[in-house]
Structures are given as C-alpha cells and as structure tokens.
Amino acid sequence: MRLIGRGAEANLYLEGEEVVKERIPKNYRVPELDRMLRTTRTRREARLLSAARRAGVPTPVVYDVDNPGTTLRMAHVPGPQVKKEIDSMGSKERKNLFRRIGELAGRLHRAHIIHGDLTTSNMIHSGKRIFFIDFGLGEISEAVEAKGTDLLVFKKSLRSTHHEHEDECLEAFMEGYREAYPGAGPVLERLAEIEKRGRYFVR
Amino acid sequence: MEKVICLGIEATAEKLGIGILDSEGNILANRTKHQPLKGGIHPREAAQHHAENLRPLLDLALQDAGLAMGDIELIAFSRGPGMGPCLRVAAVAARTLSLKHGIPLVGVNHCIGHIEIGRLKTEAKDPLTLYVSGGNTQVIAFEGGRYRVFGETLDIAIGNCIDQFARNLDLGAPGGPVVERLARKGSYVPLPYTVKGMDLSFSGLLTAATGAARTEGNRIEDVCFSLQETAFAMITEVTERALAHTEKEEVLMAGGVAVNSRLQEMVRTMARERGAGFFVPPGDVLGDNGAMIAWTGILMHRSGITHRLEETRVEQRYRTDQVEVTWR
Numbered sequence: 001m002r003l004i005g006r007g008a009e010a011n012l013y014l015e016g017e018e019v020v021k022e023r024i025p026k027n028y029r030v031p032e033l034d035r036m037l038r039t040t041r042t043r044r045e046a047r048l049l050s051a052a053r054r055a056g057v058p059t060p061v062v063y064d065v066d067n068p069g070t071t072l073r074m075a076h077v078p079g080p081q082v083k084k085e086i087d088s089m090g091s092k093e094r095k096n097l098f099r100r101i102g103e104l105a106g107r108l109h110r111a112h113i114i115h116g117d118l119t120t121s122n123m124i125h126s127g128k129r130i131f132f133i134d135f136g137l138g139e140i141s142e143a144v145e146a147k148g149t150d151l152l153v154f155k156k157s158l159r160s161t162h163h164e165h166e167d168e169c170l171e172a173f174m175e176g177y178r179e180a181y182p183g184a185g186p187v188l189e190r191l192a193e194i195e196k197r198g199r200y201f202v203r
Numbered sequence: 204m205e206k207v208i209c210l211g212i213e214a215t216a217e218k219l220g221i222g223i224l225d226s227e228g229n230i231l232a233n234r235t236k237h238q239p240l241k242g243g244i245h246p247r248e249a250a251q252h253h254a255e256n257l258r259p260l261l262d263l264a265l266q267d268a269g270l271a272m273g274d275i276e277l278i279a280f281s282r283g284p285g286m287g288p289c290l291r292v293a294a295v296a297a298r299t300l301s302l303k304h305g306i307p308l309v310g311v312n313h314c315i316g317h318i319e320i321g322r323l324k325t326e327a328k329d330p331l332t333l334y335v336s337g338g339n340t341q342v343i344a345f346e347g348g349r350y351r352v353f354g355e356t357l358d359i360a361i362g363n364c365i366d367q368f369a370r371n372l373d374l375g376a377p378g379g380p381v382v383e384r385l386a387r388k389g390s391y392v393p394l395p396y397t398v399k400g401m402d403l404s405f406s407g408l409l410t411a412a413t414g415a416a417r418t419e420g421n422r423i424e425d426v427c428f429s430l431q432e433t434a435f436a437m438i439t440e441v442t443e444r445a446l447a448h449t450e451k452e453e454v455l456m457a458g459g460v461a462v463n464s465r466l467q468e469m470v471r472t473m474a475r476e477r478g479a480g481f482f483v484p485p486g487d488v489l490g491d492n493g494a495m496i497a498w499t500g501i502l503m504h505r506s507g508i509t510h511r512l513e514e515t516r517v518e519q520r521y522r523t524d525q526v527e528v529t530w531r
C-alpha cells in the first residue's frame with residue numbers, strides 16, 4: 001500500500017488498481033463526534049458515488065466500505081486534479097472544461113444529489129472524462145436552498161483559487177449547468193439571494 | 204526609514220478603540236471602551252456611546268503615549284465592515300482631526316487590521332488566519348496580491364451564535380465566557396454539525412442548542428459543552444481544509460472569540476498534527492482595538508497610500524478580498 005494523498009480528513013493509499021480512503025481520527029474533537037463524522041461521511045460518500053454514476057456523472061466504482069465504516073475502497077482514477085490544470089490551459093480549452101463541469105453539476109442536481117464540496121480539487125481529469133470524487137459532505141435533497149448553497153461553494157472556490165479566471169470559468173459553468181438541468185432557474189435565483197444575505201454583523 | 208506616528212480609530216461594533224503606534228511597530232497607547240452590554244447591540248446606541256467617549260478616550264491615549272495631537276503624523280480609521288452608525292462616528296472623527304491638524308488619512312479594512320497586528324505581534328510570516336469574533340467568522344490567506352477568504356460563515360458569526368444562545372437562556376452577557384465556564388462541567392450530547400466545503404453555518408446549531416437547553420431533563424452544562432465542541436470542531440475542520448488547500452504552514456488566530464481556551468486548544472492540536480505553526484497574539488490586540496488599525500494604516504501609508512476625503516466613505520460590507528494589498 002502506497003500513500004498517494006493526504007487530504008484534510010483522509011489518507012489515500014494505492015493498492016494495485018484500488019484506492020483506499022481512510023478517514024483518520026482527529027484528536028481535536030470529542031471521540032463521539034469524531035466517530036460519528038467519520039462513519040456517516042464514509043457511508044454517505046459510498047452511497048453518493050454510486051448515485052452520481054447512475055445520474056450520468058463519472059465517479060470511481062465503489063468496491064467496499066469496511067465494518068466500522070471509516071474506510072472506503074474504490075477504483076483508481078488516473079489523471080490530474082482539475083485544479084492543477086487550469087492555469088496552464090488556453091482560454092478556449094478552459095471554457096470548454098468548465099462548461100462540461102457545469103453540465104455534470106447540473107446532472108447531479110437534476111437527480112437531487114448535493115455534492116457538498118464542489119471544488120476543482122475534487123475533480124479528476126481522466127482521459128476525455130471528468131470524474132467527481134469526495135462526496136463525504138454531500139446529501140440527497142430536493143431543496144432549492146441546498147442546491148443554491150452547493151453552487152455557492154463552487155463559486156467561492158473559484159474566487160479564492162482561480163481568481164484570474166473567475167468570471168470566464170463561472171460563465172461557462174453556468175451555461176453547462178442550465179443546459180443539463182431544467183430546474184436551474186430557481187436555483188440560480190436562490191444562489192443570488194443567499195449571496196445577498198448579510199453575513200457581516202447580523203446580530 | 205523615517206519614523207511615523209499613527210493614530211488609529213476603531214469603531215465597527217460595540218467597542219471603541221484608540222491606538223497609537225510608531226512605524227517600528229511599538230504600541231505607544233491602546234485604549235478600548237465599550238458600551239455596557241445588556242441585550243444585543245443596538246447600532247445607534249453604540250454609536251452614541253462612541254461619539255460621547257471618543258474625545259476623552261483620545262485624550263487618555265495621547266496621555267499614555269506622552270504625545271499631543273501635533274505629534275501625530277498619520278490617522279487611520281476602520282472603514283468597515285461593521286455597523287453603519289458606528290463606522291460613521293470613527294470616520295467623522297478621523298476626517299475632522301485630519302482637516303483640523305493637516306494630517307494625512309487612511310481608511311483601513313477592519314478584518315485586515317486583525318491579520319496585520321497578528322503578523323506584527325507574533326512570529327507568523329505568511330499564515331492562514333482564522334478570524335473569529337462577534338460579527339465575523341472567516342478563514343483568510345494571502346494569495347495573488349490580496350487577502351482571500353477561503354472559508355466563512357454562511358449565516359451568523361460564531362460569537363453571535365454563542366452570545367445569542369446565552370441571551371436566549373438568560374445566562375448573562377457577554378455569553379462567551381459564561382458558556383465557556385459552564386462547558387467545563389458538561390459532557391457531550393449530539394447537536395447539528397454543518398460544514399459546506401470550506402464554509403460553515405451556525406444558525407441551525409443555535410436553534411437546536413437553544414431547544415435542547417429548554418428541554419426538561421437536559422443539563423445546561425452539557426448543552427454548553429456540546430455547543431462549544433460542535434461549533435469549534437466545525438471551525439477547526441474548515442481551518443484544516445483551508446490549510447490543506449492553500450498549503451500554508453502557519454495558523455494565526457484573531458478576533459475576540461480567539462481568547463476561548465478550548466478553541467485555542469483544538470486549533471493548536473490540529474496545527475500540531477498537520478505540522479503547521481500555531482500563533483495567537485496577546486490578548487490586548489486579539490479583540491477589536493485601535494492599535495491594529497493604526498498599524499495597518501502605517502503599512503498602507505508606507506506603500507504609498509493615503510486617502511482623499513472623498514475616498515473615506517464607510518463601507519458596511521467592506522470585503523476582505525476587496526483590498527489590493529500593496530504593502531506585501
């Protein structure tokens with residue numbers, strides 16, 4: 001088993017063709033909370049990875065969740081994180097990519113799947129396809145609010161991480177999202193509303 | 204470099220702060236005064252308080268520093284974010300003093316003030332800043348010429364969440380220290396935990412905690428304990444996510460809630476386990492204060508920024524990433 005990644009909450013190992021994602025205990029939080037978070041997220045991730053694939057979004061095939069429910073085995077998806085590619089791309093290629101990411105996000109929401117951590121570090125570009133991973137913070141929800149918040153997370157990650165290309169990427173993303181998801185209208189309205197809500201000094 | 208003495212005026216919420224610093228980073232005076240807290244903060248009453256106390260507090264600060272207004276070479280004030288009426292008190296005072304004494308003026312972003320004073324008063328060089336206070340909850344890092352917000356609350360701030368909880372249950376004000384004390388004798392009961400990417404949300408937690416505390420048979424100590432454990436675990440988690448994401452190697456805490464010893468312990472543990480440095484500035488510059496505004500004013504001025512009067516409009520929603528950082 002070779003360590004291939006250390007995320008914020010998990011260690012990832014490569015074992016043959018399989019990736020083993022192990023959510024490690026965090027000593028900063030009380031044990032009850034720690035165990036609850038690690039198990040619910042691992043199980044949820046397994047469920048949503050499969051649901052997403054059925055909705056037409058490429059995800060690694062899930063093989064197994066271990067018994068305490070903190071370790072997930074899935075297929076290895078070779079390729080770079082989308083995050084790492086963006087700056088070296090030409091503008092046209094980048095727009096194309098984000099349009100496709102928007103389409104995939106639209107397919108998720110059409111199936112009422114909330115990703116929970118939509119960022120370009122949770123997407124892998126493998127061959128011609130874009131794989132979505134890391135569904136541990138996700139949920140199944142029909143609520144417009146949940147979908148709007150999902151998009152807000154993505155939008156804000158563009159602002160902080162890809163600020164040079166924020167507008168261009170967002171526009172392409174929205175184009176793809178609208179096209180893939182007939183219910184996009186109300187979600188985008190809600191997104192604007194969530195953004196407007198006062199965050200500062202609401203007491 | 205020529206030495207400059209700067210007066211900083213802070214009034215974004217219930218606290219009024221006057222700080223005087225020199226350009227070597229020596230704090231010559233740092234006075235704060237706040238309105239006695241009863242219920243929540245009433246912007247107009249707070250502004251009234253600041254207006255009445257500004258002159259006497261300024262005199263005290265000048266006295267502490269052994270200086271007169273004529274010795275001040277730069278005036279800095281908080282332009283925002285904050286409560287409009289409070290912000291205007293500081294802005295009007297700063298403009299008036301600037302005109303009367305012919306002193307250049309700079310408007311400072313309050314959140315950036317917290318970061319810069321932390322960098323001055325600790326060994327942190329290029330930290331990820333966890334800024335937690337009554338009105339703000341943000342995880343901020345310097346990237347591409349600006350302080351960018353990687354994570355933040357989607358609704359209320361952590362300080363507000365705890366204070367409001369304490370008010371709902373008549374535990375006394377300010378809520379933070381009361382809840383922290385009660386929590387020491389509590390044990391864990393589950394409460395909702397809400398993290399979305401690197402953002403978080405406290406309003407559901409506030410509602411659930413209030414409900415749990417009002418439920419017969421539940422101990423208030425347990426609810427206080429769990430409120431802290433849940434909220435602070437959420438905060439520590441998004442901080443860790445942002446650390447992994449930005450690949451920064453230091454964590455700096457800032458803001459009034461950063462004095463909480465349990466929160467400090469949790470973030471320190473997380474940082475140690477990730478191999479990152481951990482820094483907390485001294486208590487007198489953690490919460491809102493004038494020194495942080497004065498110091499940020501000095502940094503901005505040094506990089507060539509002064510503001511004309513018409514550029515000193517207050518901004519209630521002044522965003523951290525709105526400011527081009529010319530001094531780093």
Ligand SMILES: Nc1ncnc2c1ncn2[C@@H]1O[C@H](COP(=O)(O)OP(=O)(O)OP(=O)(O)O)[C@@H](O)[C@H]1O
Nearest residue numbers: 005007008009010012019060075076077121133134
């Ligand atoms: N099935 C897979 N095939 C190939 N690489 C993978 C796979 N799953 C994850 N990775 C790699 O490991 C990294 C971390 O995975 P993942 O995002 O699931 O972990 P995480 O700890 O939840 O991340 P974080 O909390 O930092 O967002 C990914 O960004 C990716 O580079």
Ligand SMILES: [Mg+2]
Nearest residue numbers: 007121122134
């Ligand atoms: Mg990830």
